Amino acid sequence: MEHRYEEFCLADPLFFDEQRGSAAERFARFTPLPEEGWAERQHGTWRVLHPLGASLPYQGWKIHVSATLDNAEQVLTTVYECLVERAVTFKHLTDLAVLLARNSKYAPREASGKLVTIYPRDDREFETLVTELDQRIGGQAGPYILSDLRYGDGPLYVRYGGFTERWIDSGGTRVLGIAREDGTLVPDHRGPVFALPDWVELPEFLAPHLAARSAKSTGDFAYHVNRPLHFSNGGGVYLAEHAREGNQVVLKEARPHAGLDGDKVDAVARLRREHRALTSLTDVPGVPAVYELTPVWEHLFLAMEHRPGVPLHSWLGANYPLTNYRASDSDVAAYTRRALGIADRIGETVSEIHLRGLVFNDLHPANVLVTDDDSVSLIDFELAGPPGPARRPTLGAPGFRAPADRTGFEVDDYALAALRLWLFLPLSALFELAPAKLPEWVRFVEDRFPLPNGYGESILATLRRGTREKDDRDREGRAVGRGTIGHRTTAPVTVLDDPEPDWNLVRKSIAQAILTSATPERPDRLFPGDIEQFRLGGLGFGHGAAGVLHALAVEGLGRSPEHDRWLRDAIDRNRPLAPGFLDGAAGIAYVLHGFGDHDTANALLADARRSIAKTRDHGLANGLAGIGLTLLYLGDGGGESGELGERLVAELESAAPPGRKAKAGLVEGWSGPALLFTRLFEATGDGEWLVHAERALSRDLAECVPARDGSMQVRDGVKRTLPFLGTGSAGIAMAAMELAKHTSDDGTSVRQLPLLLRACRAEAALQCGLLAGRGGLLATLAAARRYGHDPTAEDAIASHLARLAWHAIPFALPDGDGDDGIAFPGNKLLRLSMDVATGSAGVLLSISTALDDHSGVLPFLAPVPTVGDDSVIASSPH
Structure with missing residues (x-):
């Protein structure tokens, strides 16, 4: 599991969500709002209390207080009493469940340990508060806050940083900023190491504590x-x-x-x-x-x-044949022999561990090392221990952790069976969401690989044994059994599993699941999606309500006045701070314009304009390309969008060379600006824009390398390559096909199209979403068929459509009438998602663009609409 996702998997077994404790766990029970002169508000998992009329600086020295689960109530009560007496603004975590999540193994290190954050009005009050609080709670136990300087023996920690959110662009990423002495905003360092801004002087009373930190001695460490x-x-x-x-x-x-x-x-x-x-x-x-x-x-x-080898998941990524274009029978057979040998050697090691009287308790691909000769080692034994009915590991990898009815050595037997399946179809993380899909996956593995007789039967016998329920809870607190998805027991298949699906019914079923998941009673999100909702807010096109409502509307599958009203009310409650298309104001403005709300769209575009001058991100998600395309599509005729295009041309001249991490593609790469340049040519007739588009695509192609199947893919790190629409070769291909409508066939990007498109034909895609999964590959091949770049794409398109059934999960509310809807998992296959970027709405758009042969999988891949005198765009300030 990617570490940042774990924190959002604790609250709900179906959807990513922030952790919320029960009423009995809420800290507000003993920190009530003072009767007079105070106000409070909720900010995510924080409760903010402040004196009415309180005025704070933009930045300064802040105080953090840490605590353990055992002493949190005592520490918080003492701190609360002190701060209320002195009328000081502060915030605290809402409850014990959130504190546990923040201190869990894979919680973000830079945010770990913080129970309370205190905002002194000036340096004098800062020193007074620190010294007084140290007298009251000094020496109490608590985790070390890595980003801060510890005062004494804790649990008090201090750091200079921002008090209010001021966002800046840093290396193409929006980050929180603080101001230098001349007013220039620079990134507010929030890493897991204490760092003092170079213009800030350390208060004298902190000098002994910094010296004590620097003097931490490793002694005779060997x-x-x-x-x-x-x-x-x-x-x-x-x-x-x-x-x-x-x-x-x-x-x-x-x-x-x-x-x-x-x-x-x-x-x-x-x-x-x-x-x-x-x-x-x-x-x-x-x-x-x-x-x-x-x-x-x-x-x-x-x-x-130190044991040699690479993690098993890295070995699979380098050797799995079905992510290749047209894997041969000999390739599949050779992989099968190696994978079976590795599985057997893992099993032999586990058996030896059992003979010593221990259960490993944490068998999954990241804890297996494989050498070049396929020898194996197991690592990470922190959960290992003797067998017993009372011993159940509470950590574990999704898809490999055993259900509640397995104890002792059976825990490892379960994980080993899951691993034997994963080696041939690495969807094991999805098993916890879709246990009824297991026979389908096993049938595919047995049909596709030359496995020994009984291989799949043995896996099924181990993984499906018993019917006892997991100890999970749905959103209403009811138990969710292993045969239960959504909020009631469902059928093992969806209409998408039929040999010849009724595609109209499939699309209606996806829309039904999306609408069923809506929570208009929540102020923070309307539809569940990726964890980015909790960083960016639940409004945007990529991960929030705007994109989902757009997808339903353009597919003719549902407009709800209640949902439209939720979006407008949410904008009033919390205006989006980011200016971009997928991540911020521009994308929401695009959707509202389509819904006829030109006034709100113009107001959001005005918000975006105020950030444009400081925006250095060139991409489609949160950068100048997405903002420029929004302005162009909403009718500016190439005016202000052309100015943004000129800025991008200048930035392309000085663009840094490709780095280690993949960026190329439609979302973060230069393919987004290439698409804007192409559309500006279409709007203005100026051929120079086509030259710039070719240069931008060449910059993205510089990040590409030949993959092992001969396709051209975007390099990510040393050995990994990416074929996807968001980041990957599909995104480059999509922009290149738009450029190719206006150029000859001798440009570099057009010449590379066959190899870029080959990367979209892989039989297996481990995720299903639009930007990083099968959905984007499907949409790209559909565009290639439509524009004549791959007239033989039909078989691959049909395969992608059929294989979407691997990820299709029945979803319904309890006691609901009618058939189940169909939902799809988001990133990492850990939870269901309804958003455009990672989940069901994006899959819906992908299916429709393939079946209906249209170009609207994303707005700017369709032609620029003709705009009359009633253009939505209000005049810009200049």
């Missing part, structure tokens, strides 16, 4: 750290060498009170457990040898053998 391998909120994992002997080791670090699991056990306790397990497994082949457990400062370190 190891030199070479580089980090991995970080979690519980601590780091490092490649190191012994200072005297010179041998290479792995050092695993544990921080006290941090990295909590579901049993509220911290990283230190789990590291001690790992040390005991490895000691018991000495000389077991494939298990790291353990050297020593040693405390350093306040942390604990475990030194162990």
Whole structure:
């Protein structure tokens, strides 16, 4: 699981959501709003209390207070009383469940540990508050806040930073800013290391505490750290060498009170457990040898053998044949032999562990290393322990963690069966959302790979045994069983699983699921989507309500006055701060214009204009390309959009060379500006725009490399390549096909189209969404067929449409009438999503563009509409 997603998987088994505790866990029970002179508001998982009329600076020294689950009520009560007495603005987490989530193993390290944030009015009040609070709560236990300077022995921490949200563009990404002495905004550093801005002087009373931090001694620590391998909120994992002997080791670090699991056990306790397990497994082949457990400062370190190899998921990514264009029978057979051998060797190692009387308890691809000769090792034994009915791991990887009816050695048996399936169809994370899909997946694996007799039957027998319910809860608190999706028990298949689906019914079923999921009673979001909703808000085109309502409207599948009203009310409650198309005001303005609300659209575009001068992002999601295309499509005729195009041309001249992380594609790459340049040519007839479009596409092509199947894909890191629409070769191809309508066939981008399109034909796509999954590949091939760039694409289009059934999940409310709707999982296959970028609305648009042969999978891939004198665009200030 990508670490930042874990925090949003704790609250709801179906949708990503912020954690919310029960009424009994809410801290407001003992921190009531003072009767006079105070106000409060909710800000995500924070409750903000402030004196009426209080005025704060934009930035300054802030105070953070940490606490454990055991002392949080006592610490917060004491802090609350002090701050109310002194009429100081502060905020605190809403409840214990949120505090547990913030201190969990894979919570963001830079935000971990914070229970209270305090906003002093000036430096004098800052010093007074710190010293007084230290007298009241100094020495109380709490996790270390990595981003701050600790005062004394805690739980008080301080940092200079912003008090109000002021956003700036930094390297193409919107980040919070603070002002230098001359008023220039620079990024507000919020990383997991304390850093003082270079123009800020450290208050004298903090000098001893900074000196104490700098003097943290490693004493006689016997190891030199070479580089980090991995970080979690519980601590780091490092490649190191012994200072005297010179041998290479792995050092695993544990921080006290941090990295909590579901049993509220911290990283230190789990590291001690790992040390005991490895000691018991000495000389077991494939298990790291353990050297020593040693405390350093306040942390604990475990030194162990460095085992060779790459994680199993990386091995699969480099070798899995079905992500290739037209995998041959010999390729599939060769992969099958290797994968079966690896699975057998993993099973042998697990059996040896069982013979020593231990359960591994955390078997999944990230904890298996594979060498070039396919030898295997298991790593990360912090959950290992003796079998027993009372011992159930509360951490675990989705799709590999056993259900509640498995205990002891059966926990590993379950994970091993899931791994044997995953090696041939890596959708195991989806199993927890769609257990009824398992027979379908097994049938595909047995049909596609030359597996031994009984292979699939054995997997089914292990994974499907028993019918006892998981200990999950739906949104209303009812138990959700293993055969339950949405809010009632559903059929094992959807209409999409039929050999010849009724595609009109499929589309209506997707719309039904989207509308069923709506929560107009919530102020923060209307439709559940990706976790970006909780960073960007639930309004935008890519991840929020605007995009979903657009998809339903253009498909003719549902306009609801209640939902339209929710969007307008949400804008009034919390105007979008980002200016871009997918992520902010421009995209919402586009949708509202289509709904006839020109006044609100103009107001949002005015908001976007105020950010344009500071925007350096060139992309479609939150940058100048998306804003320019919005202005052009809403009728500016190439005026202001042309000015943005000229800015992009200048930025293209000085664009940095490709970096390690993939950017090329329609969303973050230069293919977005290329699309704007092409549309500006169509609006103005100026051929120079086509020259600029070709240059922008060439910049994205510079990030591409030949993939192992001969296709051209975007390089991401050292070995990974991406074919997708958002970031990947499909996005480049989509923009190149628009340019090709106006140019000859000798341009670089047009010549590369066959290889870019080849990347869209892979049989297997692990995700289904529009921007990073099968949906975007499908839409790109449909465009290639429509424009004559791939007249043989029909078979691949039909395959993509059929394979969407892998991810199609029945969804309905309890006791609802009629057939179930169809929902699709979002990023990482961890939860259902209804948004355009990652979920069901994007899949709906992809299906329609393939079946109806139109270009509207995203607004700017359709022709610029003809605009008369009643253009929506109000005159810009200049």
